[in-house]
Amino acid sequence: MSARNITIEYNDKVVRQFMIASIIWGAVGMLVGVLIALQLNFFQLNFNTSYLSFGRLRPLHTNAVVFALVGNMMFAGVYYSTQRLVKARLASDFLSALHFWGWQAIILSAAITFPLGLTRGKEYAELIWPINIAVTVIWVVFAVNFFWTLARRNERSLYVAIWFYIATIITVAMLYIVNHLSIPTGLFHSYGIFSGVQDGLVQWWYGHNAVAFFLTTPILGIMYYFLPKAANRPVYSYKLSVIHFWSLVFVYIWAGPHHLLNTALPNWLQMLGMTFSLMLWAPSWGGMLNGLFTLRGAWSKLRTDPVIKFFAAGVTFYGMATFEGPLLSIKSVSALAHYSDWIIGHVHAGALGWNGFMAAGMFYFLVPRLWNKPLYSKALANLHFWLGLFGILLYVAAMWTSGITQGLMLNSTTEGGTVLTYPNFLDTLNTIRPLMLLRVVGGSLYFVGWLLMAYNIFKSVKGAQAVNGTIQVTVEDDVPEEERPLGAIVTLWNPPVIFSAVGTLFACAWMFGGPILQILGAIGTALAVILAWVHFESKGKRWAQWYERLLVSAAPFTVLTFIAVAIGGLVQIIPGIVTHQAANVEARRQIPYTPLELAGRDIFVAEGCYNCHSQMIRTLVPDVLRYGDYSRLGESIYDRPFQWGSRRIGPDLARVGGKYSDSWHYRHMEDPRQISTGSNMPSFPWLNEKETDVEALPSKIRVQRMLGVPYAPMTPEEIQADVDAQALTIVERLKVDGIYIGPDKQIIALIAYLQQLGNYETVTPELANR
Amino acid sequence: MFRRILIEDWTTIFTIVAFVTVASIYLTMLYRTLRLKRSEVEHLSNLPFSEDADETAKPADPAKPAKPADPAKPAKPADSPKPVNRHE
Numbered sequence: 001m002s003a004r005n006i007t008i009e010y011n012d013k014v015v016r017q018f019m020i021a022s023i024i025w026g027a028v029g030m031l032v033g034v035l036i037a038l039q040l041n042f043f044q045l046n047f048n049t050s051y052l053s054f055g056r057l058r059p060l061h062t063n064a065v066v067f068a069l070v071g072n073m074m075f076a077g078v079y080y081s082t083q084r085l086v087k088a089r090l091a092s093d094f095l096s097a098l099h100f101w102g103w104q105a106i107i108l109s110a111a112i113t114f115p116l117g118l119t120r121g122k123e124y125a126e127l128i129w130p131i132n133i134a135v136t137v138i139w140v141v142f143a144v145n146f147f148w149t150l151a152r153r154n155e156r157s158l159y160v161a162i163w164f165y166i167a168t169i170i171t172v173a174m175l176y177i178v179n180h181l182s183i184p185t186g187l188f189h190s191y192g193i194f195s196g197v198q199d200g201l202v203q204w205w206y207g208h209n210a211v212a213f214f215l216t217t218p219i220l221g222i223m224y225y226f227l228p229k230a231a232n233r234p235v236y237s238y239k240l241s242v243i244h245f246w247s248l249v250f251v252y253i254w255a256g257p258h259h260l261l262n263t264a265l266p267n268w269l270q271m272l273g274m275t276f277s278l279m280l281w282a283p284s285w286g287g288m289l290n291g292l293f294t295l296r297g298a299w300s301k302l303r304t305d306p307v308i309k310f311f312a313a314g315v316t317f318y319g320m321a322t323f324e325g326p327l328l329s330i331k332s333v334s335a336l337a338h339y340s341d342w343i344i345g346h347v348h349a350g351a352l353g354w355n356g357f358m359a360a361g362m363f364y365f366l367v368p369r370l371w372n373k374p375l376y377s378k379a380l381a382n383l384h385f386w387l388g389l390f391g392i393l394l395y396v397a398a399m400w401t402s403g404i405t406q407g408l409m410l411n412s413t414t415e416g417g418t419v420l421t422y423p424n425f426l427d428t429l430n431t432i433r434p435l436m437l438l439r440v441v442g443g444s445l446y447f448v449g450w451l452l453m454a455y456n457i458f459k460s461v462k463g464a465q466a467v468n469g470t471i472q473v474t475v476e477d478d479v480p481e482e483e484r485p486l487g488a489i490v491t492l493w494n495p496p497v498i499f500s501a502v503g504t505l506f507a508c509a510w511m512f513g514g515p516i517l518q519i520l521g522a523i524g525t526a527l528a529v530i531l532a533w534v535h536f537e538s539k540g541k542r543w544a545q546w547y548e549r550l551l552v553s554a555a556p557f558t559v560l561t562f563i564a565v566a567i568g569g570l571v572q573i574i575p576g577i578v579t580h581q582a583a584n585v586e587a588r589r590q591i592p593y594t595p596l597e598l599a600g601r602d603i604f605v606a607e608g609c610y611n612c613h614s615q616m617i618r619t620l621v622p623d624v625l626r627y628g629d630y631s632r633l634g635e636s637i638y639d640r641p642f643q644w645g646s647r648r649i650g651p652d653l654a655r656v657g658g659k660y661s662d663s664w665h666y667r668h669m670e671d672p673r674q675i676s677t678g679s680n681m682p683s684f685p686w687l688n689e690k691e692t693d694v695e696a697l698p699s700k701i702r703v704q705r706m707l708g709v710p711y712a713p714m715t716p717e718e719i720q721a722d723v724d725a726q727a728l729t730i731v732e733r734l735k736v737d738g739i740y741i742g743p744d745k746q747i748i749a750l751i752a753y754l755q756q757l758g759n760y761e762t763v764t765p766e767l768a769n770r
Numbered sequence: 771m772f773r774r775i776l777i778e779d780w781t782t783i784f785t786i787v788a789f790v791t792v793a794s795i796y797l798t799m800l801y802r803t804l805r806l807k808r809s810e811v812e813h814l815s816n817l818p819f820s821e822d823a824d825e826t827a828k829p830a831d832p833a834k835p836a837k838p839a840d841p842a843k844p845a846k847p848a849d850s851p852k853p854v855n856r857h858e
Contacts, residue, residue: 009828012830013830081818084818084825085817085818087820155817155820157813157814157817159814159817159818160814161818225818228815228818228819229818229819234815234816234818234819235815238806238811238814238815239803239804239806239811242799242803242806243799243800243803246796246799246800246803247796250792250795250796251792254788254792272788275789369827372827465829465830465831466829466830466831467827467828467829467830468827468828468829468830469825469826469827469828470825470826470827470828471824471825471826472824473824496798500794500795511783564795567788567791567792
């Protein structure tokens with residue numbers, strides 16, 4: 001066997017770039033977070049301007065901390081660790097640079113478009129369609145750069161961290177593309193292809209797995225590399241890390257429906273989400289314990305090394321958040337917690353504790369190695385840790401208390417469960433105000449800690465010379481058969497896969513076939529199982545060889561991981577697409593919006609009203625007592641995007657139509673304090689000045705018709721006439737109450753939309769056949 | 771049972787299919803992982819350390835050397851710089 005020595009210089013420049021970007025954007029994201037938290041206590045901090053209103057800034061905060069802070073940190077960690085684990089430089093300097101600058105351009109575009117009210121109105125998927133395309137392109141760049149590096153690797157074995165990165169890349173691509181499938185209506189606006197309950201399901205299939213495969217799996221990969229490095233000990237149990245990986249990949253994908261418990265989502269989907277979320281307890285805690293036990297024999301470093309402090313605390317918060325998550329996924333717990341601040345507490349325990357602390361630990365680990373200079377001040381790093389930890393605990397404790405208070409008060413009934421104890425929503429808001437302020441204190445402390453880290457790292461690298469790691473490797477030209485990666489054919493043409501596929505086909509025939517197929521299917525399934533067992537017993541070595549080679553084969557591994565995550569998506573989403581159409585709903589069906597109401601709805605979405613207001617009355621007695629009859633699946637079947645919501649900072653609006661007069665809504669939007677003393681809702685005075693974009697309506701209605709909403713064909717002139725007629729009706733009603741406003745103003749469109757909410761048509765056999 | 775699932779409450783099948791699919795593949799992977807050879811486990815878990823003995827630091831931009839410390843500002847004893855030991 002011939003061998004040669006080569007020198008590899010790692011591309012650590014892109015690692016440094018991503019690290020610095022994460023620190024800067026993290027500070028921006030946290031600053032916006034502190035501001036919006038303050039706005040909930042002091043509405044004046046919305047400054048009466050559209051660009052800084054809570055509804056527009058909240059998506060900026062979430063996107064900045066998820067995609068800018070964690071995203072950049074993830075890329076830094078992935079690129080640093082992958083190069084060293086596979087002993088190869090990143091495949092392409094050009095793709096690395098394109099990845100970095102492209103990602104920063106996307107973040108910058110988010111920072112510009114969100115305050116302008118340009119949004120898709122779906123959580124963590126708010127970016128408008130041109131930017132979605134950019135995200136997809138840059139993600140493909142990342143994928144190519146990563147997999148190309150794997151193809152050129154000089155270490156045959158794939159460490160478990162690489163597995164986590166592979167799962168991240170392909171699953172995020174699948175989730176992002178499916179949830180962002182849209183038809184544009186113009187340069188800055190589009191409608192998603194899914195609507196109503198389907199949109200809700202797809203959104204939370206995406207949303208929860210954005211948590212799983214963007215905020216968890218890549219950071220776990222980073223944990224499995226950097227924690228052993230920092231502790232100078234191998235991972236406690238490599239076998240456990242592999243089981244951890246496969247458990248997460250198979251189970252996480254199914255957990256999305258736990259965001260929609262007790263709603264109009266079909267019950268089988270709710271039970272699916274709850275069951276699989278509970279199953280997640282095991283692998284998540286397996287991973288946490290694996291990480292903490294890796295520190296066995298190195299606990300003394302906890303006192304002296306800030307890196308170990310951050311990693312140990314980060315892994316502990318991972319365990320805490322992944323205990324709390326399944327707990328919240330239990331239907332009865334969700335009845336209390338859904339829409340409340342408890343969810344916010346849960347999110348921030350994970351985001352600040354797991355993501356933020358792992359980021360800090362990784363940065364403190366990397367700085368001396370990337371600049372060949374010790375950290376400027378260990379004392380500052382330790383101070384950062386304690387400030388951050390105290391900030392998280394204050395934040396989370398405040399939100400737990402606030403959330404449980406909200407849940408208990410809003411769900412509380414008296415008189416034998418027939419009357420609400422606290423019928424006025426504002427009673428609950430006023431009770432939790434001190435806790436919301438405590439959250440600001442906690443978040444601010446965490447933010448100050450982050451700034452200390454930025455200063456510390458700035459002082460460390462100032463005047464230092466950046467360095468790249470280099471290594472000598474011996475490359476063998478002849479690779480033994482058992483270490484050669486699997487080819488495309490062998491990946492699928494092998495005993496385990498063949499027997500599984502054949503068995504599955506026969507099982508489907510047994511389940512779904514007619515009388516003869518059922519018999520054949522039952523016999524075939526039994527035969528497949530028996531033959532598989534016999535083959536395994538006699539030729540088990542071939543099964544083992546296939547699996548051993550799978551461990552060193554990046555491409556086949558990737559394909560099989562993709563199949564694993566895709567199964568979950570297909571089983572959840574396809575039945576909804578096939579069955580939960582408007583033609584199939586029973587009892588009630590949504591009446592399509594008039595053109596003016598559609599315009600008003602798009603204003604509702606652009607202003608981010610869904611960030612505070614839900615439109616889903618749950619199948620719970622307190623919800624029904626407070627808001628009216630529970631929401632049926634058909635009542636929002638055409639909504640794009642769905643507006644079921646995930647917060648109730650303000651009351652639910654599903655049946656607000658007709659509850660208040662037009663002038664009530666006018667005054668409420670102009671200044672909510674005119675109507676509700678003590679309300680923390682921002683004022684929206686600009687809606688009285690800005691004009692409704694009627695010119696965009698023909699394109700919007702055309703796209704809605706394309707997507708199956710039963711609009712009659714309308715010319716632009718007919719649309720304008722319809723808009724004018726309805727607007728004038730509202731204007732006349734406002735005049736009666738002494739309000740004078742032009743019919744072309746946005747407030748008129750918004751009032752039209754709000755007054756429609758809760759209207760539906762009863763489905764008759766004739767209607768169902770239309 | 772199949773009549774009830776297939777005709778009256780047919781969507782239940784999806785939950786069953788999902789669980790069986792997940793469980794069977796997961797159990798297979800679990801079995802294979804538990805049967806991993808000790809030598810293989812040792813090798814894989816030490817992969818993060820395999821380059822430690824060999825990795826060195828090369829200046830990213832040799833034309834831009836590090837700035838020397840300011841002679842007017844004596845270094846604080848607690849923070850005095852020490853060479854980075856890649857084997858720690």
